[in-house]
Amino acid sequence: MRNAPADPLPLAQALIRCPSVTPADAGALGVLEAALAPLGFTCHRMRFGETENLFARRGTGGPHFCYAGHTDVVPPGGQGWTDDPFAASVRDGVLYGRGACDMKGGIAAFVAGLTDYLAANPNPPGSISLLITGDEEGPAKDGTVRVLDWLAERGEIPDMALVGEPTSRAQLGDIVKVGRRGSMTAWITLFGTQGHSAYPQRADNPIHRLVRVLHRLTAEPIDAGSEFFEPTTLQVTGFDVGNSANNVIPGEARAMLNIRFNDLHTSASLTDRLHAALRAEEARYDMRIDCSGESFLTKPGPFVEALTRAVERQTGQAPALDTGGGTSDARFLARFCPVAELGGVGATMHKADECVPIAELRDLAALYRAVLEESLG
Template identity: 70%
Template structure:
């Protein structure tokens, strides 16, 4: 019989691992992996007031080396009174597993370990090596998790040949989507300086709102691009605008805006930052700008790895997966600096929602799909 991922998923959900707390979640993973022959290394990073636990586990020493990456941390449950059950109870009802992380992504980790267990039972002498990179810092800062573990892996000579991130990528049916890339994300905070004055005497003032609007206008008037081979068009959104002024007859001294750009592989954060600077200079702004990129865009082009992943998913689910690059960012953005990476997991219908849940049978089918991935890639 196939290994059931549900008991392990329940054990993980019952750990109140809201970032950066672990509450024993990594212990649960380690206890599941060590009997399978995995050598486990615990890695802790971060300042004293924000310590983050991580786990790297590996079985085998040769190639090809496939790494599964995931996270045991979860977002806060929100209004507890809105939940039908304890968000950390792992309740199964009407064929659904409820709890924070059931969908994103404790259920996925449990499914991979269940599929891995079945694969190893059939192929204890499998070629190559299998590793897991499990972090407790994906849902918040994403500073002391996957990125730091990858630095350690490189220093220790443990960088994989390819990596599979178990984020819930499927849209409507399990297996319908593989993510082979992600857009980059650039956030800019702009403060334009002016000269305060009476609105009836504008010649004696310098309205920073007008200058800021003049700078933003051309940026918003035309699309950044029309998309590329694997990516949709890049987008620029004004996500904040503030002048701190309650008086209707006063021209303020300062205007602030916040922008977020989700950009494809036609751009870099450096080039987009310079584009913002150019627009502000053209509008004659006296300004300050802070720009921060949480991740550049990346793409794993279709090749042997993506093709093997597609074959395994189609064989196990009966669904031909589409290749996609949409959505927000994930830890795959860090892994892409080291090796080819793709993402495949459950249907993400309720991630981060009240009463987050995953269908029990879907998680069991996901475990079978992960076993098929291991068979396809390692043999």
């Protein structure tokens, strides 16, 4: 007789009860390590800066399948919660708590699916690992990116990676993310000459110049999108002159921009575009750029096809391949191996009363078991 499937609920509750708001670990990785060690995983805990990370691997051969995720969560906020956000309450078949959706529930579902997979395949081909970080919701400087450097030095880079972010839109498995747009932010300061507003001929108004720059950048679409990506977008997210006097032309004006870009561009080419718009004003300016990630794409191939088969097996429908949304730690893994994202429905992530139906958690565990079966053969 086949044993009952492993239940992800107890582990999900134990993880939620660790108030691991970035960068605090609050015991979450210890809870996860305690669940993985009895399954035969060799666990490595590593700390970079304030961030605790865990890499756990079972087996040494190939192919090497890696599940990546994070146990850190965003702050719960002060209002809107029916229960304590770290109580992991269950009401009417729904698990509530910060991280239930993003993404402690997903981690628990993977461990449950993994447990069932190993029960049916005690000596699976290749190896399985988990790369779990504590800074995905924060600066993402001392987590996945640092662990990958450590793995590269040891020759343990995976052959494929699945990030368990809650990517499903309306129902479980309807979306597999095979890429993400790049994201960059620009802080621009344009300098003029301060003066009296009654004598504008004696001043050089930087506001007028910066408004023209922003018009050049936003008047026309940057592109129409590409085969796998939606159009690039540029949004003005801040504008300030630091001036409280209505009769003074200020000496400088500042703007902040955020660009989400597809595979037709790089952060370098878009930086050149910004410089060109600013140089057209023939004014002195300063610009600082921060790129949190370039765009990436895992094109349809063996790994994506395995994920598609797993979803079809469990849901009866093929998933859509998508590259929308913000950034994730998949951008770091994409530098080393094929990577995709597949998780639960993300309707309540980062909200008050964040939650996941328990039935969905159990279905996700079954889906992750199917992913392992299809990916490892």
